[in-house]
Amino acid sequence: MSSLRKQLMVWLMPMYVVAAIVAATITYYMYGSMVSFFMDNQLRLFADSHAVSSGSVPALRPLTAYNVVKKGDMVVQIWDRSHRLVTSSWPELALDRQSTQGFSDLTVGDSRWRVYTMHSPDRTVQSAQSLEFRRHLVKSQAVQVALPVILMIPFSAIFLWFGMRPATRRLELISQAAARQDEHRLSELPAEHAPSEIRPLVLAVNTLLARLRNAFAAQRRFVQDAAHELRTPITAMSLQLENLKARMPDGEREQLKQLEAGLSRTKRLVEQLLRLARQESPRQADPPVAIQLDALLKSSLADFMPLADKRSIDLGYAADIDATVHANEDELRSLVHNLLDNALRYTPPGGIVDVTLHRDTGVVMVEVADNGPGIPPELLPRVCDRFFRIEGGETEGSGLGLAIARNAADRNRIGLELSNRVDGSGLIARMRFEAASVTSQPGPKPVVAREETAAEFAAETQPPN
16 A cells, blocks of 8 residues: 555646646637737737828838748738739748738748738738747746646655655554554554544544453453452362372372372463463563573473473483573573473474584574474474464363463563474474573583483482582
């Protein structure tokens, strides 16, 4: 869609051209009629003045072709009563005597002439004028009238381009305010300076934003209240299940594993809903703080080592650098945890998950790579949608983990990219920290040995006393 200024120019510039053509045409015909009337009167007066004079034939001022053709001087011819040409102001014009008195248009050679013939008892007088001169005179006058209109075209274009700037600037401010809206910040668009033609639209959009704001607030309250209400009975059921398992014989405890797994999934879903509700809360988040990526990654890996050992997954970590980032620590940790949890859940037992901290083309990058089934390429744009799960997947989940990770990444201006591995089956999640600053090389042991147990790795990541 072209801009308003361009549309106005597209409409107005042809209108100016049409106006110039119309003005020139009207001037041509009106001025031509006026010139014809005036010049014909002059021809008649010339002929009459010589026809009524008595006595000898008057001497005529000789004319040149320049005077006749370019300046429009009138040619006078006089015949005596025997129809013999006795004098002519321009003998080169071979114009015959007209037997009919009055005006006539004649063609002599390649030129056309306007002729007036006057008969008297003693003589016949003809006055003639070039029609080419008259047409040239009328055309030049028409061009002079159309020229100012034509010259208005570039000036009008400049005036429109800069004159419309204040109005378009107000529209740009409104569009920028609309572009800044999201589900966390829905504020009214500035309508006080909007042009009157679009003010009803801005007010209607503000009404819609108010409804959306109320709807999002109600949704957040529902999710948060529901998660809080579910938390207590789920915790109580978990305790009752533990008590029941303790009282049941060892051979019958296996029957409760499915119920225990279902309670665990429900508890995890409630925790994710609460985390998502806290992220989307309109309250002011904690200010960003300086975080050492190497230490945060080691701490997060220590939290997931028990799950990796339980599933016999080879969880490794390598760092070429250490970097400092400024972000909300809880949200950054939530981002890393959700990516690790997703990688460990979709990696088959005995698989490998690698976490690396390095710099790529000057940008600090954290990669979480697994050798799971990966994601179909056509579904990659949707995997961060809430409650989206790939059909046919064997791993159970809520479909909220990557949505929480994407939300945390966006709030902290961290680039999050998901792509399938090109060297085999699996998924790579990349976190790009554009504003991170490299502080130093990592500690003396940059690579975590895959044979370490969870307890040994956790002990290594604890700060010294």
